[in-house]
Amino acid sequence: MKILLVGGGSGGHLTPLFAVRDAILKKSPNAKLEIWTDKKMLPAAKARIQTSGNHKTRIRKATSGKYRRYVLVKTPFRDRIRNFFDIFRFIFGIIQSFCRLLIRKPDIIFLKGGFVSVPAGLAARALRIPYIIHESDADLGLANRLLAKSAKFVALGLPPASDNPPKNVIYTGVPIDTAWLQSRRIQKTGTPSPAKPGVPSLVILGGGLGAHRLNLEAIKLAKHFGRKVAITAFIGQSESGETEQELNDLGVTTYRFMTDAYDLSKIVSSADVVVSRSGATAIAELAAASRAVIFIAKSTLPGGHQQKNIDILVKNKAAISHDGDLLHENKLPLVVEALLNDPKTRRTLGANLHKLGRYDAADQLADLLLGRGGK
Numbered sequence: 001m002k003i004l005l006v007g008g009g010s011g012g013h014l015t016p017l018f019a020v021r022d023a024i025l026k027k028s029p030n031a032k033l034e035i036w037t038d039k040k041m042l043p044a045a046k047a048r049i050q051t052s053g054n055h056k057t058r059i060r061k062a063t064s065g066k067y068r069r070y071v072l073v074k075t076p077f078r079d080r081i082r083n084f085f086d087i088f089r090f091i092f093g094i095i096q097s098f099c100r101l102l103i104r105k106p107d108i109i110f111l112k113g114g115f116v117s118v119p120a121g122l123a124a125r126a127l128r129i130p131y132i133i134h135e136s137d138a139d140l141g142l143a144n145r146l147l148a149k150s151a152k153f154v155a156l157g158l159p160p161a162s163d164n165p166p167k168n169v170i171y172t173g174v175p176i177d178t179a180w181l182q183s184r185r186i187q188k189t190g191t192p193s194p195a196k197p198g199v200p201s202l203v204i205l206g207g208g209l210g211a212h213r214l215n216l217e218a219i220k221l222a223k224h225f226g227r228k229v230a231i232t233a234f235i236g237q238s239e240s241g242e243t244e245q246e247l248n249d250l251g252v253t254t255y256r257f258m259t260d261a262y263d264l265s266k267i268v269s270s271a272d273v274v275v276s277r278s279g280a281t282a283i284a285e286l287a288a289a290s291r292a293v294i295f296i297a298k299s300t301l302p303g304g305h306q307q308k309n310i311d312i313l314v315k316n317k318a319a320i321s322h323d324g325d326l327l328h329e330n331k332l333p334l335v336v337e338a339l340l341n342d343p344k345t346r347r348t349l350g351a352n353l354h355k356l357g358r359y360d361a362a363d364q365l366a367d368l369l370l371g372r373g374g375k
Contacts (some may be wrong), residue, residue: 001030001032001107001370002031002104003024003033003034003110004033005021005033005034005036005109005110005112006112006116007037008036008041009066010114010279012136012279013113014037015177015285016134016362020110020362020366023175023365027363028370031370033058036062036116044257046059062096063092063093066082066083066086066115090119093119094122101123108129108132109121109131110132111134111151113143117143118147133148134157135154136174137280137305137306153168153169154166154168155364156170157174172360172361173284173358176284176285176359176362179260180261200272201230201272201273202225202230202273203271203273204221204232205274205282206236213324216327217327218233218235218247219246219252225333225337231252231253232255233247233252234254235255239256244256265288268285269289272292273293273346274293277296277297278295278309283309283353286353287318287353288354291350292349293319293320293353295319295320296327312356313356316355317349318352318356320335322335
């Protein structure tokens with residue numbers, strides 16, 4: 001069976017793609033798999049293949065234009081120019097996808113949302129190749145809204161808002177690497193934290209591409225706590241060397257990118273407190289690890305997806321929300337300090353967050369793609 005997996009643009013799209021890929025190979029070792037991703041995420045995808053020990057999956061770069069839009073702030077002139085030229089990249093991406101699909105003829109396609117998926121989805125629709133899309137957030141993003149009507153299944157990372165969703169909508173949860181559940185089991189058995197005994201640990205997650213604003217907050221946190229708290233920051237590949245050096249000088253352990261999900265999950269699972277963006281994949285991974293998390297939404301994202309995700313968690317007493325627009329007031333160190341000093345609240349938050357997660361999403365999606373499940 002030939003299965004095509006398409007996604008990229010960020011680690012939040014690429015990580016679930018590989019979780020589904022691993023589940024497919026476990027259920028059907030002879031399946032012929034191919035992954036398409038964008039230029040930015042191509043090195044990460046190739047590195048992930050190398051660390052997996054299974055190099056059979058073919059990876060190809062996919063071309064697509066991106067539509068940049070924001071809320072609260074006007075789209076910068078530079079991005080408007082880029083949007084114009086990306087129209088032609090988008091058209092080329094459709095032609096590229098059409099030609100590739102005509103030659104490869106996959107039996108089914110998995111589209112993990114984002115701008116990378118749209119050309120492949122439109123080409124698949126024209127060629128009548130069935131596809132399944134996955135939406136991690138509380139509402140469908142623009143890419144998935146364009147593709148949902150013709151999808152065989154629309155898989156959701158969070159429960160559907162409607163009591164009567166369309167027949168092709170399935171709630172699966174967000175696919176995550178099994179390493180996150182393994183690390184939780186290790187953490188529960190009492191494996192010591194990598195921090196010094198008696199020193200609380202804080203992990204700051206800016207997502208697969210990093211978040212410059214959170215990196216600046218990491219500097220503030222390091223100055224506030226000194227060496228009394230062991231801080232680890234995942235700063236992203238595009239962060240400046242000057243910021244990384246300043247963090248290191250303050251005693252912060254930094255990582256630009258970590259390919260091995262087990263290594264990443266082990267660090268996060270040993271943290272007392274995590275500060276993170278509220279992308280759906282990050283939430284699913286942190287839920288698996290049962291961590292006490294302070295989530296900070298990126299307010300300029302269209303649709304307010306990250307804040308909607310946080311609202312669901314706060315309603316279920318599963319996380320703490322911190323307004324990203326108020327970071328300039330320097331209140332985050334005080335919020336972190338209060339949580340570090342309250343172990344009971346940390347345990348409650350971690351347990352409630354874990355209860356909200358679904359941890360068989362990759363298996364469910366693999367079954368759908370292999371024709372073994374669905375309504």
